[in-house]
Amino acid sequence: MALKLYDDRMSQPSRAILIFCKANGIEFEEVKTEIAKKQHRSPEFAEVNPMKQVPAIVHGDFKLFESHEILIYLASAFPGIADHWYPADVRKRAKVHSVLDWHHSNLRRGSAGYMFNSAIALALGLPLNPEAAAESEKLLSKSLAMIESYWLQGDGPFLLGNEKPSIADLALVCEIMQIEAADENERERILGPHKRILKWIEDTKNATAPHFDEIHSIMPLARQMLKELKVQASKP
Amino acid sequence: MALKLYDDRMSQPSRAILIFCKANGIEFEEVKTEIAKKQHRSPEFAEVNPMKQVPAIVHGDFKLFESHEILIYLASAFPGIADHWYPADVRKRAKVHSVLDWHHSNLRRGSAGYMFNSAIALALGLPLNPEAAAESEKLLSKSLAMIESYWLQGDGPFLLGNEKPSIADLALVCEIMQIEAADENERERILGPHKRILKWIEDTKNATAPHFDEIHSIMPLARQMLKELKVQASKP
Numbered sequence: 001m002a003l004k005l006y007d008d009r010m011s012q013p014s015r016a017i018l019i020f021c022k023a024n025g026i027e028f029e030e031v032k033t034e035i036a037k038k039q040h041r042s043p044e045f046a047e048v049n050p051m052k053q054v055p056a057i058v059h060g061d062f063k064l065f066e067s068h069e070i071l072i073y074l075a076s077a078f079p080g081i082a083d084h085w086y087p088a089d090v091r092k093r094a095k096v097h098s099v100l101d102w103h104h105s106n107l108r109r110g111s112a113g114y115m116f117n118s119a120i121a122l123a124l125g126l127p128l129n130p131e132a133a134a135e136s137e138k139l140l141s142k143s144l145a146m147i148e149s150y151w152l153q154g155d156g157p158f159l160l161g162n163e164k165p166s167i168a169d170l171a172l173v174c175e176i177m178q179i180e181a182a183d184e185n186e187r188e189r190i191l192g193p194h195k196r197i198l199k200w201i202e203d204t205k206n207a208t209a210p211h212f213d214e215i216h217s218i219m220p221l222a223r224q225m226l227k228e229l230k231v232q233a234s235k236p
Numbered sequence: 237m238a239l240k241l242y243d244d245r246m247s248q249p250s251r252a253i254l255i256f257c258k259a260n261g262i263e264f265e266e267v268k269t270e271i272a273k274k275q276h277r278s279p280e281f282a283e284v285n286p287m288k289q290v291p292a293i294v295h296g297d298f299k300l301f302e303s304h305e306i307l308i309y310l311a312s313a314f315p316g317i318a319d320h321w322y323p324a325d326v327r328k329r330a331k332v333h334s335v336l337d338w339h340h341s342n343l344r345r346g347s348a349g350y351m352f353n354s355a356i357a358l359a360l361g362l363p364l365n366p367e368a369a370a371e372s373e374k375l376l377s378k379s380l381a382m383i384e385s386y387w388l389q390g391d392g393p394f395l396l397g398n399e400k401p402s403i404a405d406l407a408l409v410c411e412i413m414q415i416e417a418a419d420e421n422e423r424e425r426i427l428g429p430h431k432r433i434l435k436w437i438e439d440t441k442n443a444t445a446p447h448f449d450e451i452h453s454i455m456p457l458a459r460q461m462l463k464e465l466k467v468q469a470s471k472p
Binding site for chain 2: 050051062064065066068069072073076077090091093094095097098101102104105146150
């Protein structure tokens with residue numbers, strides 16, 4: 001049964017799903033749906049996802065959106081996916097869900113809010129909002145500190161002290177990688193103080209090599225695009 | 237193995253878990269953790285949930301927080317819970333996850349943002365923020381419309397066209413019930429246009445009777461409390 005993945009590699013949840021599929025040998029057809037070209041707002045795409053957001057999948061006659069859920073579905077519906085990605089044990093699984101739930105209202109909200117208000121708004125023809133960006137950066141930094149002091153505590157290098165990554169590691173690390181699209185000084189200000197986070201990114205990259213780097217090869221382009229938009233916006 | 241539920245009946249996710257336990261005959265000890273008395277900020281509670289939020293559970297030596305995840309865990313770990321609450325079928329389950337994921341960034345964000353900025357902030361000694369409340373109300377109304385036009389489409393009376401409720405029905409309906417704590421005219425303005433939502437609330441109430449009404453019997457008290465805070469705040 002064919003799996004179609006509607007994504008935009010500029011979007012961090014899209015990248016998490018791409019890496020998961022490639023790292024687990026799941027075959028799929030990538031249907032690029034570029035947000036900057038408003039392809040996610042087309043009537044054709046509304047048939048795939050009425051919420052008009054990427055990523056989304058179509059698997060046979062089954063349609064699904066929301067990135068965490070797509071990761072859970074892929075880990076459950078495809079045979080031979082290693083247990084560490086989405087453990088069968090009820091309690092271990094509950095902990096993975098718990099991180100993903102927490103992610104929504106904390107790391108993701110801070111990170112997406114920061115990137116949007118400090119840069120990405122320009123790509124949609126909207127003005128930047130430095131106050132909202134500063135507010136989001138507070139939540140982002142608080143979330144990074146909480147990952148270090150709580151979620152990454154334990155014996156293993158991954159979330160929940162695991163020896164191998166789960167879908168939560170992939171979702172959260174891809175979210176943090178979005179900050180690569182910011183200016184170097186912003187990235188240093190936000191991520192620099194969090195050495196444990198930087199090690200975790202490396203561990204996740206190594207655990208999913210070479211796919212992690214391949215899928216993130218778009219980041220310099222994203223950074224360049226946002227830089228140019230800022231230069232343009234600053235012109236009188 | 238004893239189940240302890242740390243909750244505050246003023247909190248909508250706490251109420252969803254309480255109703256789920258009672259409707260499914262799950263025995264538990266309720267440890268009331270009142271937000272207004274800052275009991276969720278005590279060092280003792282930080283041992284239960286380092287995020288200092290209710291609800292949280294302790295089941296034997298297992299600790300868990302985030303309300304969606306608690307619902308999933310309870311439905312998975314306790315024997316004899318009817319399949320409709322959290323279906324074993326991978327695709328049906330994926331759809332339930334999908335609603336819960338969507339809820340985070342849409343209905344819950346709109347509803348919690350509206351109630352906080354239009355009233356609850358006062359309970360924490362913070363000023364109201366009418367602009368933020370108006371912004372949240374937009375997201376709330378958009379989310380209610382999306383529930384009617386998409387999630388409640390189908391043959392059955394519940395989300396995803398199901399004949400019987402899932403944990404997603406309980407989570408979302410309890411979120412909407414929080415608007416009961418607002419003034420009557422606000423409630424009418426926000427919920428009045430959504431007849432399908434009102435019917436769904438009734439269906440969920442009937443499917444979980446008498447527990448739904450029992451657990452929501454706190455709402456008049458919540459409304460009265462917020463009303464008094466507003467009167468006090470309006471005094472010069």
